[in-house]
Amino acid sequence: MKNLTKILIALMLVGLICSVYAGGKQEQAAEVTGKLVLATNNAPEGKSMAKALDEFGKLRGIKVEVVEAPYSNLFEKEVLDLSKGTGLYDIILLDDPWFTQFAENDWLTELTPYFQAKQESGLSADFIDKSQAICRYPYARGLLYAVPAVGNAQMFFYRKDLFEKYGLARAPANxxxxxxIMKKIAESEDNVHGYVLRGQQGxxxxxxxxxxxxxxxGKMFNEDKSKVQxxxxxxxxxxxxxxxxKSISPPGAESFNAQQLATxxxxxxxxxTINWPAFVPTFEDPxxxxxxxxxxxxxxxxDFAVGSSEIGHWLAAIPASSKNKELAFEFVHWATSAEKQxxxxxxxxxxxxxxxxxxxPELLAMAEFRHYPVLLQAISNSTPRPRIANWNEVENSFGIYLSKAVAGTMTPKxxxxxxxVDVEKLMKKAGYIK
Amino acid sequence: MKQINLARWTERNLKYLLLVPTVVLLLGLTVYPLIYAVIASLHTINIRTGEQSFVGLKNFIAIATDKQFWNALKNTAIYTGVGVTLEFFFGLGLAVFLSNRLVGRNVFRALLLTPMMLPPIVVAVIFKIIYIPDFGIINWLLGLVGIKGIIWEASVKTALPSLILVDIWEWTPFMFLILLAGLQAIPLDPYEAAMVDGATQFQMFRHITIPLLIPAILIALLLRLMDTLRIFDQVFIMTGGGPANATETMSLYIYRHGFRFSNIGYATAMSFIMLVLTVMISNFFINRLKAEEVFTQ
Known part of the structure; x- marks a missing residue:
């Protein structure tokens, strides 16, 4: 019995020493490198960032953790963490329409000092101007709070063969x-609609x-957002x-989302149709x-103005509450370098x-990247969604009335x-209209 | 002396001591959130702006004049009322039919349960494809019998019924399952007695089966009502509340305010109203159940 007690005590001592040693080692490691946590969406573009972080972790010998969430869930997670300043995440991927809200509330880290510490003045001029502009608050002129990570802007997708058949051997200019042409196709071709409209409410x-x-x-607001147009x-x-x-779109367009357009x-x-470039690989897959x-x-x-698509970038940013900003910036800088992109x-x-x-040249020579010149042009010519912090609410309200017009329960006027009226109310509530 | 006292005290109060963990859990997970909800509903709380101020009943007054709230409430009421009623009748029919001795009865029963095993999101995505007017399978089948051009969830008139149809497809099996269990628990003696007395099949169904099945019916209706009142997934995926707000439901509207617009106070006030409505409806059923004395037997 006595022996057993002795053995137990000895074992406990060994365990204690081991754990102290291990703990000390861990602490030491944390001081040098630390751990990075990334919040990202669980779609291809978000996952590729997660893969990049894994690689970065191995390169630097640090621990990394990825929190993946579906699109709307990611927004909720990030808002909760950022608003409470819990510092759960060191790097977040955010959709550019969320940016104004995040930056306006001082939830993000200003990045210029970090670039300066690397002897760079700021974002490289290699980034497309429009992509840079959405990372600044206020738009284009203000401080830099994010780095454009994934480029995206809508494009006009069309059937070259059919447009040619009905007399247009190039992309339509207006x-x-x-x-x-679309109308001619709809009238003359069997089972082909001229256009397919994404009409789901919201x-x-x-x-x-x-x-x-x-x-x-058209512009939804005037320059300083004090007038709804x-x-x-x-x-x-x-x-x-x-x-x-809509009149030349397939039946059911009132509830179509991007996937039905692609189908x-x-x-x-x-x-x-007008859709996002994410579908290009599917279209090119036999x-x-x-x-x-x-x-x-x-x-x-x-038409009256030069055609412009909606920009839809994923931005990489560092929450103001992150406990590991230098290292987080190292990752963002590395992951958005030309070689890595x-x-x-x-x-x-x-x-x-x-x-x-x-x-x-290497990418352009490949069939799957043949849309890159067009996409570059589309992004360079794109327009961001209005840079207002309450865009979610405004978009929802506008979406209801657009849906009513598309469904025919209200005339366009x-x-x-x-x-x-509704958007004015929301803008007043948010303080944009005095 | 002291020890004996302690032992005696413990023994006398053991039943309360054993309840402590449960009570603590219940307080933490149910009572605290409920109290917090009441308090939050009396405040304007906006995560985005950081605003947090006491506003009394202002949220509730705003809700009362919020047309979209009433529209969502109306849609939810129609969805629940029509959906659960039809699910009940189909479920009852199937349960009665499949409680007879039929060839392949067990296969049928197993097959019938598959819809409710699928996650609602999957069901929504599948039906979104099935409903595509141009090449969805339903319109193709209807085309064979000469019915053409229904645009299902994309038309203001048919959107809500189309969603209810999905709900019926998915949840009739649940009704069926509970009612079948109820049917099989009914003893055979009353039927034998009735047969001796020369009762018809219908008379037996009306005067024996239904009265003895009432507890199962009440439970099935109660569970489905509570579940359907908070319908979210299918609407979110299939229509986003459209077209023209024709399928906006309470949960969707609350979700928008709470999570998309960060209006926590307003969303909580609406959730509170939902809770009161759900409790009122459930209480009706629970009281009936008590009257049936299934709990007190």
Whole structure:
């Protein structure tokens, strides 16, 4: 019995010493390198960042952790962490429309000092100007709070073969020209619709309407956001044309989201659409697509103004509450370098944000990157969603009235007038309108 | 002496001591959030702006005049009312049918349960494809019998019924399962007695089966009502509340305010109203159940 007690005590002592030693070692390691936690979305572009972080961890011999969440869930997680300053994450990937809200509340770390510590003045001029602009608060002119990680902007997808058949051997320059051909296709081809419209209430219908709105020279707000410009002749023109696009779209467009657009294009039952470049690989994949080699990509057609697509970048930022900012910045800097962006494009199809990668000869020689010149042009010409902190609310409200117009329960004039009133209320509540 | 006292005290109060962990858990996980919800609903709390101020009943007054709230409440009421009623009748029919001795009865029963085993998100995505007017399978089948051009969840008129249909497809099996269990618990003697008395099949169903099945019916309805009142997944995936707000439900509207707009106070006030409504409806069923004396037997 006594012996047993002795053995137990000895074992406990050994355990204690081991754990102290291990703990000390761990602490030492933490001082030198630390641990990085990344919050990212669980779609391809988010996952590629997670892969990059794994690699970074191995390179530097540090611990890394990735918190993956679906799109809307990621927003909730980030808002909760940032607003409470818990410092759970060291790096976050955020969708650019969230940026204004995050930056306005001082939830993000200003990055210029970190660039300066590396003897750089700030973001490299290699990043596309429009991609840089959305990382600053206020827009384009203010301080830098993020680095553009994944480049994205809508493109005009069209069936080259059909457009050629009906008399247009190039990308349509303006909406009139495009619509004339689309209408001819719809009337003459069996089972092919001229266009396929993304009409689901909320974010989908708004994202689809904005490029049309902009090419009809509409702007939702004036420069300092003190005036709502929804109930305007420009918006009415745009909405009327939007409904013309709906008239040549497949039935059911009122509830289509991006996936249904892609399905119609893949089946060859629609001649054109506006969608995100994420679908390009699917369109070019013979296993899934009936339109391989028949589809072409173009910037958004112009009208009263030069056509402009909605920009939709994923930005990498460092929360103000992160406990490991230097190291987090090291990662962001490394992961958005030209070499790394090229590698992520090759490996995971991640659209870059640097001009040099878009123009890289090796990438351009590959079929899957043949849309890069167009995408570069689309991003360079893109327009961001209005830089307001309450965009989620405004988008929701505008989306309801657009949906009413598309579903035909309100005339375009009525819908715009009602949206004007509601959005004005929201802008007053948020303090933009005094 | 002291030790004996302690032992006696422990013995006398053991039943309370054993309850402590449960009570603590309950207080922490149910009572505390409920009290917090009441307090939050009396405040304006916005995570985005950091605003946090006492506003009394202002949230509730705003809700009362919020047209979108009433629209969401109406849609939820229709969805729940129509959905659960139809699920009940289909479930009852299937349960009665499959409690007979049929060839392949067990295979049928197993097959019938598959819809409710699927995650609602998967069901929503599948139906979104099935409903595509141009090449969805339903319109193709209807086309064979000459019905054409229904645009399902994309039209203001058919959107809500289309979503209810999905709910019925997925949750009728649940009704069926509970009612089948209820049917099999009914003893055979009353039927034998009735047969001796020369009762018809319908009379037996009406005067024996239904009365003895009431506890199972009440439980099935109660669970489905509580579940359907907070319908979210299918609407979120299939229509996003549209077209033209025709399918906006309470949960979706609360979610928007709470998570997308960070209006925690307003969202909590609405959740509180939902809670009160759900409790009122459930209480009706629970009281009936008590009256049936299934709990006190």
């Amino acid at each position: 909406w009139d020209e495009a619509f004339a 974010n989908p219908v708004v994202a689809q309407f904005m490029p049309v709105f902009w090419s009809f020279n 929804i109930d305007t002749p420009e918006a009415l023109n745009a909405l009327n044309f939007f409904l013309k696009l 119609h294009m893949l089946m060859g039952t629609a001649a054109s 296993k899934q697509s009936k339109i391989v080699g028949k589809i072409a990509y173009a910037p958004i057609p112009s 090229k590698e992520l494009a090759l490996k995971w199809g991640n659209p870059p944000t640097r001009k040099s990668v878009f123009q890289d 009525e819908a715009l007038a009602a949206a004007q």
